[in-house]
Amino acid sequence: MAETYKVDAIDQKILSYLVKNARMPFLEIARECGISGAAIHLRVKKMEDAGIIAGSRMVVKPKALGFDVCAFVGVQLVSTNLYEGVINALKLMPEVVECHFITGEYALLLKIFCRDNEHLMDVLVNTIQNIPGISRTETFISLDQAIERPVYVKDKIMIKG
16 A cells, blocks of 8 residues: 655755755755754655655756747647557657647647747648647747746645655
8 A cells, every 4th residue: 555645844845945946955955944964865765755756957948048939739639549659759859848638629738849930830830730640739829928936835745655
């Protein structure tokens, strides 16, 4: 039977620091939390083992690299049994940064970054719409990202691990 990991107030504090800055030294977090560095290491390890923390990464701003267009693409499939083949083809596209299997009119929702509208059109017309199993797409261009924040760390989280 899976053991339930209870996130307490100290774990929440640790998570809030790590979500804001994954490179924050554990000793600095320990000072902020009023516990030892070893205790921080142990708690982080337990949260990793429970699947609460799944690594850390640097956040690269696409616009800083010349990818000025962010778009969301709703994808309808010919049949859901073609899902795996479509996903494998999408994984080969560096422009696709997220892919969600969703409910509603579309089977998939993609988030893609392109240099400009011409690049976006090329990706849509010459790549995505040519993937076997895709019947139709609808594209939504993001004009502005009004909210960007890390995951909210809520009180009294209980995770089964």
